[in-house]
Amino acid sequence: MFPKFSRVAFLFLGSFFFLQCQTDKPSIGLQPIKTKVSLENRQKVAPPISPESITKSSKKYVYITFDDGPNKGTSHVIQSLQREKVPATLFLVGSHIKGSKAQERNFEMIIQDTLFQIANHSYSHANNKFSEFYKDSVKVLEDFNRMNDSLNRKLMIARTPGRNIWRLDSIKETDLKSSEKAADYLAKNEFILVGWDVEWKSDSTYKVKETGKEIMAIIDSTFSNNRVQTENHLVLLTHDQYFRDENSVKELDDLLQILNKREDIELRKMKDYPGIKADIN
Numbered sequence: 001m002f003p004k005f006s007r008v009a010f011l012f013l014g015s016f017f018f019l020q021c022q023t024d025k026p027s028i029g030l031q032p033i034k035t036k037v038s039l040e041n042r043q044k045v046a047p048p049i050s051p052e053s054i055t056k057s058s059k060k061y062v063y064i065t066f067d068d069g070p071n072k073g074t075s076h077v078i079q080s081l082q083r084e085k086v087p088a089t090l091f092l093v094g095s096h097i098k099g100s101k102a103q104e105r106n107f108e109m110i111i112q113d114t115l116f117q118i119a120n121h122s123y124s125h126a127n128n129k130f131s132e133f134y135k136d137s138v139k140v141l142e143d144f145n146r147m148n149d150s151l152n153r154k155l156m157i158a159r160t161p162g163r164n165i166w167r168l169d170s171i172k173e174t175d176l177k178s179s180e181k182a183a184d185y186l187a188k189n190e191f192i193l194v195g196w197d198v199e200w201k202s203d204s205t206y207k208v209k210e211t212g213k214e215i216m217a218i219i220d221s222t223f224s225n226n227r228v229q230t231e232n233h234l235v236l237l238t239h240d241q242y243f244r245d246e247n248s249v250k251e252l253d254d255l256l257q258i259l260n261k262r263e264d265i266e267l268r269k270m271k272d273y274p275g276i277k278a279d280i281n
């Protein structure tokens, strides 16, 4: 087909182009050296971060707490938490436990499930006369002790009724100065007082004010603005009685589902909050 010369020239030129294409490609042998150099340069700019330290620094802890149970809404709260397998701390009121057969039954359900931690929210809930209650430190202590005696338990993690008070390790916060003495007295008698960072409130008809998504956005912004007592740890307060109706329960389900999906968030009980000793209940 080709004259002899043309065939030789074709083979020669073909080989030349073939070799040229090969040398234009980056040499496989040189590649690791190039990569090594550029990695070394990068390491000079920023030291490598271990996967462990990434997890540690970005991990956030949420402690969901429900106050005033057993109460209207408690059975819905229990079911929702069990459905989503979310641990929570229930700050119970002694006088509510024997308030009715249904409340007694709810209490039994709570203590049978290790998903829940029960904590002391006083025996009388100050009969909702808070200013009067906190004037007498001895009576305040008696009321928290009465709660423990009524259950034959030693629940030393406590929340003061109607007040956001912290007495824990290095945290000492009191929302109303008039309650300060009583809080100090409880702490002196080994009670660990925990308040809250975010409250999921209700409207006037006892339905939750915010949707699950909205309260999640508040949780996120509270974390990012570091408006928490302990960095990366957030205590959420809400009340059993806000979950009496189907719509509010749906919002609780929504929040729990969102929290469960978040890989940067771990849900914990109050006994695992920093500064609380392992043997304290």
Ligand SMILES: [Zn+2]
Pocket (backbone or CB within 6 Å): 067, 068, 121, 125, 161, 162
């Ligand atoms: Zn309360």
